[in-house]
Amino acid sequence: MSGKTNALRLLDRLGVTYETRSYEVDPDDLAAETVAAKIGMLLEQVFKTLAAIGDRNGVCLAVIPGNTQLDLKALAQASGNRKVELAPLKDVLNLTGYMRGAVTVFACKKDYPVFVDETIWLWDVVSVSAGMRGMQALLAPEDYVRATGATVAAIAREKAT
Numbered sequence: 001m002s003g004k005t006n007a008l009r010l011l012d013r014l015g016v017t018y019e020t021r022s023y024e025v026d027p028d029d030l031a032a033e034t035v036a037a038k039i040g041m042l043l044e045q046v047f048k049t050l051a052a053i054g055d056r057n058g059v060c061l062a063v064i065p066g067n068t069q070l071d072l073k074a075l076a077q078a079s080g081n082r083k084v085e086l087a088p089l090k091d092v093l094n095l096t097g098y099m100r101g102a103v104t105v106f107a108c109k110k111d112y113p114v115f116v117d118e119t120i121w122l123w124d125v126v127s128v129s130a131g132m133r134g135m136q137a138l139l140a141p142e143d144y145v146r147a148t149g150a151t152v153a154a155i156a157r158e159k160a161t
Helices: 006-014 032-039 072-079 089-096 118-122 141-148
Strands: 019-022 047-054 058-065 068-070 084-086 114-117 126-132 135-139 151-153 156-158
Touching: 006 126, 006 135, 006 141, 032 126, 047 072, 047 089, 047 126, 058 068, 058 072, 072 084, 072 114, 072 151, 114 118, 114 141, 118 141, 118 151, 126 141, 135 141
Parallel strands: 058 114, 114 151
Antiparallel strands: 019 135, 047 058, 047 084, 068 156, 126 135
């Protein structure tokens, strides 16, 4: 897998230092657990990007660690909505320009507000989608927050078992 995605071209334009890691994609298993194992990183360091829709402010992107689930109430509060729900999977490509398993904040179809979980500060390096299935971008949390203009908030919670 070679070449630059639009997301990586944007990082280049912003002068952000990053590393890419490629992995073999199983379209039936796009789970963060699988990605973390394939790129050799802790699940807590692999952040997934979810599209959500608020009742007041519309679409926003939530970026949370792979070992957690989105706390919809916390995201609603952080984003100034009364309630927020995940965007239906069938709408994700149309909203973001990315298919499931490749969604990233970088070079998204529109500049949606971005909210990232506060645990991003626990790491020297985090991994996010590079804008295509099978490629992750590894970068410093400070660079991620600066490049995305993200609001950092407690928006993740433990996965329900």
